[in-house]
Amino acid sequence: MNFLRSLTWLLLPASVLRASASLDEALDRVDERLTVSSWGGRVRTRLSGTLDLEAYQVEQPPPGLLQTGAHQLLIPRLTLFLDSQIGPKLYAFAQFRADRGFDPSDTPAEVRADEYAVRYTPWEDGRVSFQAGKFGTVVGSWRQRHLSWQNPFITAPMAYEQILGIYDGEAPSSFRDIVYVEPGSRYEYNPLIWGPSYTSGFQVAGVWGAFEYAAELKNAALSSRPEAWDFTDTGFAHPTISARLAYRPSPMWCFGVSGSEGSYMRPEAVPTFPDATGIGDYRQYLLGQEASFAWHHFEFWAEVFEGRFEIPRYGNADTVSGYLEGRYKVTPQLYVAMRWNQQWFGEIRNDSGRMRSWGYELRGLDTAVGFRPTAHTQIKLQWSVHQTTWRQLENAHTLAAQFTLRF
Amino acid sequence: MRWTGGPGCVGGAWRCAWLLAVGLWLGGWGLSDARGDSVLEGLVPLPKSHTLPVMNQRYEIVARGGVLAPRPPVAILYLEGAFTNPPPPVVQRVLQKEYMFLPGLLPVQVGTRVEFPNLDPTYHNVFSYSSPKRFDLGRYRPEDRPVPYQVFEKPGLVTLRCDIHEHMRGLILVVETPYFALSDTEGRFHLPGLPPGRHTLKAWLDSRTTLQVPVTVIAGTTNRVVFQ
Numbered sequence: 001m002n003f004l005r006s007l008t009w010l011l012l013p014a015s016v017l018r019a020s021a022s023l024d025e026a027l028d029r030v031d032e033r034l035t036v037s038s039w040g041g042r043v044r045t046r047l048s049g050t051l052d053l054e055a056y057q058v059e060q061p062p063p064g065l066l067q068t069g070a071h072q073l074l075i076p077r078l079t080l081f082l083d084s085q086i087g088p089k090l091y092a093f094a095q096f097r098a099d100r101g102f103d104p105s106d107t108p109a110e111v112r113a114d115e116y117a118v119r120y121t122p123w124e125d126g127r128v129s130f131q132a133g134k135f136g137t138v139v140g141s142w143r144q145r146h147l148s149w150q151n152p153f154i155t156a157p158m159a160y161e162q163i164l165g166i167y168d169g170e171a172p173s174s175f176r177d178i179v180y181v182e183p184g185s186r187y188e189y190n191p192l193i194w195g196p197s198y199t200s201g202f203q204v205a206g207v208w209g210a211f212e213y214a215a216e217l218k219n220a221a222l223s224s225r226p227e228a229w230d231f232t233d234t235g236f237a238h239p240t241i242s243a244r245l246a247y248r249p250s251p252m253w254c255f256g257v258s259g260s261e262g263s264y265m266r267p268e269a270v271p272t273f274p275d276a277t278g279i280g281d282y283r284q285y286l287l288g289q290e291a292s293f294a295w296h297h298f299e300f301w302a303e304v305f306e307g308r309f310e311i312p313r314y315g316n317a318d319t320v321s322g323y324l325e326g327r328y329k330v331t332p333q334l335y336v337a338m339r340w341n342q343q344w345f346g347e348i349r350n351d352s353g354r355m356r357s358w359g360y361e362l363r364g365l366d367t368a369v370g371f372r373p374t375a376h377t378q379i380k381l382q383w384s385v386h387q388t389t390w391r392q393l394e395n396a397h398t399l400a401a402q403f404t405l406r407f
Numbered sequence: 408m409r410w411t412g413g414p415g416c417v418g419g420a421w422r423c424a425w426l427l428a429v430g431l432w433l434g435g436w437g438l439s440d441a442r443g444d445s446v447l448e449g450l451v452p453l454p455k456s457h458t459l460p461v462m463n464q465r466y467e468i469v470a471r472g473g474v475l476a477p478r479p480p481v482a483i484l485y486l487e488g489a490f491t492n493p494p495p496p497v498v499q500r501v502l503q504k505e506y507m508f509l510p511g512l513l514p515v516q517v518g519t520r521v522e523f524p525n526l527d528p529t530y531h532n533v534f535s536y537s538s539p540k541r542f543d544l545g546r547y548r549p550e551d552r553p554v555p556y557q558v559f560e561k562p563g564l565v566t567l568r569c570d571i572h573e574h575m576r577g578l579i580l581v582v583e584t585p586y587f588a589l590s591d592t593e594g595r596f597h598l599p600g601l602p603p604g605r606h607t608l609k610a611w612l613d614s615r616t617t618l619q620v621p622v623t624v625i626a627g628t629t630n631r632v633v634f635q
Contacts, residue, residue, distance in 0.1 A: 024536065024566065025614050028576070037459040046461035048573075083461050093465045115465070126468045136466065144466045205468050212468070251530040251548055294530060296545035332534055332543035375536045375568055406573075 027376045027407050034407075042087050049080040050406050052148050056104060057399040061183040063364075063386055064161035065191065067105035075104045079147070091119045102226040103161075103195070112226075114198050128206040134229060136196035137222060138203060138214035138244045139258040140303055141290045146196045152299075152327040153368045154382045154400040156195060158341035159305050159321035163189040165359055166223065168265050171272040171312035175350040178314065178358050190223040190264070192286070192307045192321050197222050200231045201239065212256075215243040221264035221284045223309075228266060238263035238279050252295055258288035264309065273312050282310045297329035311348070317358045318346030333373070339366040341386075360388045378404045445624045447598040449632035451482045451590055451610040460574045462506060475507055475574070480612075483514040483580050484596045485587035486622075488606035493585045500524060501567065501577060503531045508567055508577030514587040514611075515559055515579060522556040525549045532570035539563030539581055543570070564614055580611055610634050 034047040054075040062068055077099035084092040095115035101107045102114070117133025136143040142160055145151050155161060165178035167188045172178050181189055201218035220228040221240045228234045240262025248254045264284040265273075273281075285308040293300040304322035311317050325339040345359035364386035372378045384398040460475045496519035502509040504526040515521060523533050523544060534543040539561040547555055559565065559581045567577035590596040590610075598608075603626040610618040618634045 028566070032458045035458050035461060041459045044459050044461045046463075046574075048463075081463070081465075083463050083465070085461050091464055093463075095465075119464070121468075129468055207468050251528070251546070294546045296547065297543070299546075329543060329545070332541055333536065372536070375566070 023377070024375045030407055043084070045082065045084040047080065047082055048407060049078065050148055050404050052077040052079070053403045054104060054154060055401045059396045059398070061181075061186060063384065063396055063398050064155055064158075065103035065163065065195070067101065067103060067107065067187055070106065073104055073106060075100055077148075088124065089121050091121070093117060093119075126207045128204065131203040131205065132201075134198055134200040134231070135203070136198055137193070137218070137242055137260075138205065138216050139193065139197075139222060139242050139260050139286065140244075140288050140305070141254070141256060141292055141301060142303065143196050145301075148402060148404045149378060149406050152325070152335065152337035152370060152380075153339060153366055154380055154402045155366065155384065155398075157303065157323040157325065157339065158343055158362065158364055159191070159303065159323065160193050160195055161191055162321070162341075162343060162362060162364075163191050164223075164309075164319065166190045166264070166309050166311070166317070168224065168228075168269060170269045171265075171274070172314065173272075175314070175348075175356070175358075178311065178317070178348070179356070179360075187225075190225065192305055192319065193222045194225060197224070197229075198226070199224065199229045199240070201236075210248050212246040212248060213244070215241070217241055218262070221262040222260050222286055223264050223284050224266075234266070240284075246290075252293060254290070254292045256288075256290040258286070258290070260284070260286040260288075265312075277312065282312055284309050299327045301325045314348045314358075316346075317348050319359065320344045333371055335370045337366075337368040337370070340364070341366070363387045376406045378402075378406070380404075444627040445599075445601040445603055446629040447484075447486070447601060447608060447622060447624065447632055448596060448629060449634070451484065451594045451596060451612070451618065451634040453482060453590070453592070453594045454480045454612060454616075460507075460576075462572070462574050476505070478507075478511050479592040481512060481592055482590040482594065482596070483512065483582075483587060483611040484590060484598055485514060485582045485584050485609050485611070486598065486601060486606045486624075487582075487584055487609060488602075488604060490584070490586075490602055496520075496585070498522060501579070502526050503533065503569070503575070506572055506575060508575060510577075510589075512578045512580070512589065514589065515581055516585050516587070517562055517581055517583050518558065518560060519581070520556050520558045521579065522554045524554045525551075530571055531575070533567055534570055535565050535567055537563070537565040540565045540579075546571075608632055 037044040056073040058066060058071060080096045082094040096113050098111045100109055115135050117131050117135040119129050119131040121129040142157060163181060163186055165181060168190055169188055199218040199220045201216055203216040205214035218240045219231060219234050219236050242260035244256055244258040246254055246256030262284060263279045265279050265282045286305055288303060288305045290303045302324045307319045309317045321343040323339055323341040327335055327337040329335045341364040343362040345357045347355040348358045350356045366384045368380055368382040370378060370380045380402045382400040386396045462475055496516040499513060499515050499519055499521045501513055501521055501523050525531050526549060530546040532546050535541060540559050542557050544555045562581045562583050565579040569575035586601055588596055588598045601624045603624050605623050608620050608622045620632060622632060
């Protein structure tokens with residue numbers, strides 16, 4: 001009932017806005033007012049953003065990175081973007097958010113600077129560029145559509161949000177600690193890739209004909225939590241190196257491979273490590289393959305990641321996670337989307353010396369429908385069902401709705 | 408008497424008749440309507456400020472430095488009235504070039520077919536949610552044929568956008584007259600080939616501002632109009 005009430009609150013402003021034909025014009029004028037230039041147009045800055053209202057109806061424990069003990073969750077979120085072009089070679093951007101935590105949760109409101117970076121592009125053809133700051137990872141292809149306006153869904157693919165038996169705060173004391181995720185302490189665990197992974201560091205990227213390349217040196221691993229993403233949190237004592245190479249024979253197709261390697265444990269875990277080992281001895285390795293296709297009103301993305309975590313006392317824990325995702329625009333304003341996610345786990349030696357799977361196989365189907373009443377507003381509805389061999393999460397259903405106002 | 412013309416003379420007569428018909432037809436244009444001789448020109452005040460768009464390049468490397476060309480404001484001048492034998496609309500084009508719509512402002516007559524060729528080496532997705540014309544062309548490559556197009560059947564303002572590049576914005580003003588022109592960036596305009604008579608000259612400056620004055624177009628003259 002609460003979810004329905006939340007849904008009504010989401011649909012109500014959308015209906016009102018739909019009736020207002022001048023909304024797009026008004027927001028276009030706001031956009032023009034929020035764009036300023038100086039030095040004869042050589043320096044230009046644009047402030048833009050989104051206002052999101054999300055409602056979730058979840059079973060317990062909640063899926064992915066949702067943090068709540070309740071069955072309903074209502075999340076307002078204000079995101080501001082700053083884009084600056086300083087001459088033809090310098091570009092800077094920043095993203096600020098006010099919400100209830102980086103991932104949907106019932107924690108108190110907070111304000112964060114999620115991204116800020118400066119990019120220098122010496123040549124006009126983009127053959128190479130250098131970027132420094134705090135920004136999303138180059139690994140994979142989901143980064144390009146992870147924001148609420150571009151994402152066909154409300155949630156992320158499984159690889160970017162499904163928590164594993166991995167936790168970065170201390171070494172596991174038993175096999176059960178790895179294979180059984182405590183519902184009350186789910187935030188202690190890590191996914192394979194934590195969302196767009198806005199870690200801090202440096203990037204070199206460019207375009208050479210049909211090839212795109214990018215490499216980055218960041219301060220934290222792909223699975224690291226948002227609290228570890230700032231320079232000031234973890235420093236550069238144990239950097240992560242990631243790279244991506246993509247081949248785009250035409251705008252229609254793109255094929256890419258990515259790789260990443262870095263330490264994933266946090267400094268507070270060191271006292272729990274076996275003797276004579278340190279953070280640098282426990283690393284996360286990831287190899288990714290991606291393909292995407294777009295043609296007229298249809299878009300398709302697929303990614304597969306092979307990940308390995310070096311777990312103190314338990315050795316290498318391997319996992320494979322992938323998804324297939326498609327979106328089709330039925331009308332200029334209406335689209336439908338579907339995503340199939342799957343994750344498998346390898347085996348590690350348990351406390352009695354036997355090889356056992358360190359996770360429960362997961363399958364998940366996400367379906368969504370999106371409608372844009374105006375060029376600046378969007379409504380999404382998502383239904384997901386996730387299955388696992390673990391009885392507590394068998395056929396977990398999630399309903400979600402999101403209203404976005406873009407300005 | 409020697410018949411010197413022969414069949415050739417008969418052929419020449421046909422040729423003469425054909426030339427006469429063509430001449431009369433062409434003359435008819437001039438006799439029935441003095442367009443081509445009548446001109447309205449003058450000055451219209453333009454909005455002072457104009458924005459310099461900024462491209463969002465957060466998650467992709469954009470060639471050409473991502474610097475977008477400035478787009479100073481211009482006005483659309485169009486003549487409204489009851490016209491006999493108006494010329495049919497001609498096909499127009501709005502290019503997607505260097506991550507912008509070119510031209511950024513296009514006046515067209517009702518019933519005009521507008522083509523949207525993509526000249527960038529990447530995808531664009533042109534769409535409009537404006538009530539006179541709601542459409543979404545989807546994603547298409549520069550080499551795809553036929554070039555996607557739309558026919559604009561209702562008068563009004565249509566805002567063009569790109570679903571991939573949020574800074575891209577263009578306007579098509581669909582008018583119920585074949586007599587229109589764009590001003591230059593100083594506000595000067597020149598509207599030739601007008602039919603004589605009493606009409607209304609309108610100057611569209613932006614979505615909120617359209618100026619108008621009554622005008623009398625006299626055949627073979629150039630009238631000057633200055634909007635205040």
